[in-house]
Amino acid sequence: SQTIHQWPATLVQPVGSPLSLECTVEGTSNPNLYWYRQAAGRGLQLLFYSVGIGQISSEVPQNLSASRPQDRQFILSSKKLLLSDSGFYLCAWSLGQGREKLFFGSGTQLSVL
Amino acid sequence: GENVEQHPSTLSVQEGDSAVIKCTYSDSASNYFPWYKQELGKGPQLIIDIRSNVGEKKDQRIAVTLNKTAKHFSLHITETQPEDSAVYFCAASLNSGYALNFGKGTSLLVTP
Numbered sequence: 196s197q198t199i200h201q202w203p204a205t206l207v208q209p210v211g212s213p214l215s216l217e218c219t220v221e222g223t224s225n226p227n228l229y230w231y232r233q234a235a236g237r238g239l240q241l242l243f244y245s246v247g248i249g250q251i252s253s254e255v256p257q258n259l260s261a262s263r264p265q266d267r268q269f270i271l272s273s274k275k276l277l278l279s280d281s282g283f284y285l286c287a288w289s290l291g292q293g294r295e296k297l298f299f300g301s302g303t304q305l306s307v308l
Numbered sequence: 309g310e311n312v313e314q315h316p317s318t319l320s321v322q323e324g325d326s327a328v329i330k331c332t333y334s335d336s337a338s339n340y341f342p343w344y345k346q347e348l349g350k351g352p353q354l355i356i357d358i359r360s361n362v363g364e365k366k367d368q369r370i371a372v373t374l375n376k377t378a379k380h381f382s383l384h385i386t387e388t389q390p391e392d393s394a395v396y397f398c399a400a401s402l403n404s405g406y407a408l409n410f411g412k413g414t415s416l417l418v419t420p
Contacts, residue, residue, distance in 0.1 A: 201351075229407070238412035239352070239397065254407075285351050295340045295401045297408055299351035 201300030218286030314411025331398035
């Protein structure tokens with residue numbers, strides 16, 4: 196069966212520091228991968244998605260970037276965090292090719308102080 | 309693009325009562341409608357989904373109905389239990405295979 200791992204679970208970072216959140220998927224190959232952000236009390240905002248290695252699409256221009264160095268690895272990064280980057284970050288995967296069932300990781304609570 | 313509206317934003321029911329959450333979507337081409345349950349501090353979990361060629365789907369105490377003409381779909385939870393307390397999200401997709409458009413969520417509280 197497929198599993199998704201996301202870490203760390205919580206992170207407190209000062210303003211201006213870099214960020215790296217990692218997500219890996221096991222038990223499947225060539226998944227679509229996604230990064231969502233969830234601000235407190237709000238919905239799920241799609242940040243990036245990837246249909247293959249090195250292929251990244253950005254939905255919202257911002258202070259963050261994403262990379263997919265391996266088939267089942269998705270990384271969310273920032274060179275300099277802003278206060279507004281605080282939130283709950285969720286990695287997700289789907290099989291793609293018209294199969295939309297989306298499966299989420301356990302999330303990372305990021306607090307930028 | 310697709311716009312998904314979800315109501316109510318909060319819902320409180322007594323244990324044993326039914327709960328109904330409604331969503332509307334804007335793009336008539338959307339054809340996949342999942343519902344997610346998110347418990348505090350966790351990622352959303354898919355609980356039920358429906359495709360546009362089906363009007364209703366049921367799984368034990370939860371059911372989803374779809375009205376394509378009116379472009380709205382609803383989640384029904386019967387015989388609610390305290391463990392049903394969570395935030396529920398609806399979503400719609402154009403079968404693009406790459407992204408779902410989510411509603412803003414409904415915080416459901418089931419009181420004993």
